[in-house]
Amino acid sequence: MKTIDKIYDNALCMGTYCCSILMLLILVSCEDFIEVEAPKNELVGTVVFTDTKTAEAALSGIYSQMTEGFDGFANYRTTLLAGLYSDELDDYSGNTDIVSFHENSLNPNNSNLLNLWQEPYKYIYQANSVIEGLENTRGLDADIKQQFIGEALFIRAFCHFYLVNFFGDIPYIVTTDYIKNSSAVRQPNDEIYSKIVADLKEAIPLLPDFYVSDGRARPNTYAAQALLARVYLYLEDWENAHLLTTSVIGTTEHFELETNLDQVFLKDSREAIWQLQPVIDGLNTVEGFAFILYGVPRNSALSSNVLDAFDDGDLRKESWIGTITSDSDTYFYPYKYQVFFGSDLTEYYMVLRLAEQYLIRAEASAQLNNIEAAKADLNVIRNRAGLGDFLGNSKAELLEAIYKERQRELFAEWGHRWFDLKRTGKADAVLSVLKPGWQSTDTLFPIPQSELQNNPKISQNPGY
């Protein structure tokens, strides 16, 4: 009996004991202990858009990321890959994921291809988060808010413009909602374009008619107009293209063609409509660094097609093309950006410039059968390059001359040549001669494999 008593006592004792401890544990087992503060190095989203400074930082983050790498969608990659893919550049890298652009044999697993797709969508997300953040905030100055939303809309349109031209039908992303975005479908080309037009039209009145930044490093209303003019050109909406280019060209308090070709790509170029400020320390533009040659090319060099396009006496050939001879071989390279490197920042990365607006207006005028006006605009560009006036008279001749002028004026700039070959329907004719294995389906890049994998609603382009 005694042992049983003892056990009972012990058990009782233990019972009380456990209970008291348990109660204590439960007391502190509230959510409090595992509450953690936000990380010290990050800012919570809801806070970002309550303040002009941080809202502006969210916008600046996009521009900064556009130019921060050595190889980005808005930083050399578009120029390089579209240049290789068309007839502008020759490959010297030997790197499969680059060579295959030159040989028009893209595999959907190509890493550069993925970057070309991924990066614009990253900026689109950021632009959407700025738009949504600002729309849901109160207290920010209305003008500032308008301007920021305008810039974000501009970026969204800009990125979609390049995506649709590289890949064809794409999802047009207007929200940060990942559930909607992850099952977004490919929308037809014309739907994409009408959304680009709508975004730019919305942005134009929101954006200021002056430059808020030092230089022209952030887009204003004219940048949106200039981009929209290009979009109308691609849509063959000649009247609107004409209207918008006239507005930009007419804004002489901001814009005029640089007479000296060596000054076109400088930081304070009067021809610039929108430039990106290079941010990497010690470097001017990445293109200057990547294209300028000091020996046998390691990455790329200008192809003979570009050189052959220039007539004798064309000043652009002198100013904008560099030459290097190694052993007995001579190599040519784009020399629009003339600073290889240097911490003194004299060159900004040109995105939109006035010369293109003249050529757009020339083409629009020609299509509208306003031959004289077209010739006048074309001659502005020709004369600056030291060439005489264009002498032909037929519309067809004139259009050919304008295409040719675009090839010369805009070579190795943002893939203009590749897009022009496509939109004018010349890609097959021109490239099938130059590129063995060229196929008509090569006018569109393949959709990156990971995108097909992660969004079963996306289908591959034909031919891949």
Add this chain to the structure above:
Amino acid sequence: MKNSPINTGKGLLYVLVMLFATPIFSNALTSKVWFCSKTVKVTAFQQSEVHGSITDVNGIPLAGVSIMVKGTQKGTTSDFDGNYSLLADNNGVLVYSFISFKTREIPVYGSNEINVVLETDITTLDTVEINAGYYTVKEKERTGNISRITAKDIEKQPVSNPLAAMQGRIPGVYIQQQSGVPGGSFNIQVRGRNSIASGNEPLYIVNGVPINTEVITSNIGKSITGGGNPLSGIDLNDVESIEVLKDADATAIYGSRGANGVILITTKKGHVGMTRFDLDIQTGMGSVANKLELLNSQQYVMMREEAFANDGISPTTANARDLLLWDPNRYTDWQGELIGGTAYLTNLQGAVSGGSELTSFRIGGGLREETTVFPGNFNYQKASGHVNLNHYSEDKRFQVRFLGNYVSEVNGLPSQDLTSFIFLPPVTPKVFDDNGDLNWGPEGGTFENPYAYLLTNYVAKTKTFISNMLLSYVLLKGLEIKVGTGYTTADAQEVRTTPSDAINPAYLTFLKPESNFYDNHTKSWILEPQIDYKLNVGKHVFNALIGATFQQNTVEGQYTYATDFASDLLLEDVSSANTTRVSANYTDYKYQAVFGRLNYTYGDRYIVNLTGRRDGSSRFGPGNRFANFGAIGTAWIFSNEPFLKEGILSLGKLRASYGTTGNDQIGDYRYLDTYTATDYPYQGITGLHPTRLFNPVYGWETNKKLEAAIDLGFIKNRIQFSASWYRNRSSNQLVGYPLPSSTGFSSIQNNLAAKVENTGIELELNTINIDTDNFKWTISANISFPNNELLEYPDLENSSYAQIYEVGKSLGLERSFHFMDVNPQTGVYMFGDVDSDGAIGYPNDLQSLISLDPDFYGGIGNTFSYKGFQLVMFLQFVKQLGYDPLFSSGTAPGRTGNQPIEVLNRWQQVGDNTSIQQFTQSTASDAYTEYANSYYYGDNRFTDASFVRLKTVSLTYQVPKGILGNLSPEIYVQGQNLLTITSYKGLDPEYSGSLSLPPLRMVTAGLRLTF
């Protein structure tokens, strides 16, 4: 923020005070009972002093034997000469117990001298206490699946990482060494892959303190170490045992972190008796065991020329630098050059241990240095120190134990694993020019000189400190309260320097010498108050445990890019840089739990074990932070049934368990919408960008484990066999769900309704084949047959995994094009056109379903002892598929880059029947398209990578006493990875996923001395 640190602090303080105060309070409350029992005993019997000596059967004195008066707390231990003395009742019984000896009980019968001889226990099944984490359990009585390896297995291998020491030795645990570089990474899976995407790492616990599974070193060393591993900060020589908890019964007490198994590491403890010194000196060397056979210069040039001819293209300086600018007669054996060296190993260990019955200690330290097989002076140094103190109060009711382990590592390596350069063309220009500077090829910069990576050094200095203090107090008989505390810090300082010599002179004008620094500080504390209660009533034995966990883990890191140094000599000093750019990372993780265990044993035969845990983790959003986990385990020791007591069966046990565990291995803050600063300001404004897509609602992943097992022992346990069958089902999968780029990001944290099942059978056999006085032969073998299956995935066809997984198949699935042959007409690879659309296309033709999971794996160890000699041989085997080395260069045969010699069997002309297609150098050719199809999707990129490897051979000789006076040193020779039998043609079959340095073949010799 809702968080109120004051409240939390208060709460903690409260618990602490209460825990320490209650013993006093409770003592007062219960002193009557306690006191009473004492008086009864003192007055009832006459006591006298008993003394004597304890020896083994050979007459050698045994120190440290525990002598207890049966039924009391009184006892002592024998001294260094085996002598003891204690006070005992005249009619009492003394219990003599010592690890690996049979316990004896001897009644006093009023005698004053009792000399005892203890017999060795053939198997230690009855006495060995297995560490189950929060409690220990006798091997015989365990209900869960716990495997262990001990110091005696570990010290036979010249390795420094606990994971390497475990390879092949534990059933159900698949360990793959991914790099032979010091500090390299491992892949470990306990019973298969439970999680589609979250971490599959087990929980590591060192002396009761959880270790961060995230590696503390950063990405800047990834290109050389492959990512490192979380256990490199452990000194393997100090490890006493490693236990792996696998089933629900064993792991559920770890709740949310137990889904992938728990690995418990226990360090060596002090012993009672005379002060003892242990010394171990080891030295040896290692090299890459196998070389790939690659093309020589002549064959290489022939391949390139043939490729141009096939493509109908003529070589230019743009596409054929190697043919036109380089000397075709040069030959460099890049394998010999880059990974053909010898690595040297030196290992020094020392420890002092000793103590009295009440206080014991072990203090030790070690130094290890390994060089690499790469050219140049690279080495890895590991210095470690550890302290282990154990103290009991006079009445043995209070115990304090302190364990401190400190490891400092300095890993100096090239910034890149040079194995990735073995496919450089053999005709590359010479490495150094006439001036001894790096050569960059004609015209400067036409050749990526791998020696540049020998100049861009990577140095990682890591310091890991793990401390653990346990305070316990026996409040009442059978009732013990404990507080376990742990404090861990892990600091990593990494630097990668790029001096001017390593930069191609063509770029030196712009590319400046630079350094990348990464500093990481991880701090973690844990507090675990516990109450343990044990009650014996007749045949009923109850064990109960209740406890709580509070843990916080803070990581602060800072990455610094630095350039504009005055001199290359200052590259490792960040303050000497004129330009720096800094970015930071920070995470705070808090974790809290309440856990308990209730174990009931009836008559040494029937055992039921209940465990449970309620967990809360800050990794989840508010509202989803808590979850419950629990398990039941049962065992029936049928050999203890009266009707089976006689006969050859010495142990027969059936075990079964079922329960749930969880997984919270996701990053922190995934539920928060945050912005991070960009690297560069734009127009003077520092930018912000969104850090991630956030999801406020994801919750716990749960894993339901079911196990049934039988343990058998025959002929006094000379033959032991155990078989386990398990079925783990994990659901509510926590994944970083891959998203299309159109979302702006690549993934989001989310739960999936998918269910993954791992089943398997694990067999273990240990036998003592021969056991005579002079000769002993034992075998221990294990084999595991794992099987992984995706059971359910609602709407799989519309998910990101539509082309990756298939319901009913393994997660290791690789959907592939089925390789047919080389078309004898065109000379290119052909694949099965399943959808008959005339072309091989993704995804419709991906019909060949390959699984990269191992079919089975295991190990067989043989130990032979003859007099002073001991020979240990351990074979590891795996049956699996791996990546064919034919594709490991990543370039199509014919393009710039060397190839395995097998490519010479290529198709050359119409009618050739061969399995290797024609050479090509253009990415626009058909042959290239098919090469890319093979490389990305072909089932011809896989090949058998099964192997049997002589993992360890160890020969030890113990010099008998007398030759060197009283000393009895052990001299040993050890070999690791001596021989690999495989049909695999690559560098090493173990890990073929990427081109990395294979595990080295090591041969070492050493001396172990105890005095």
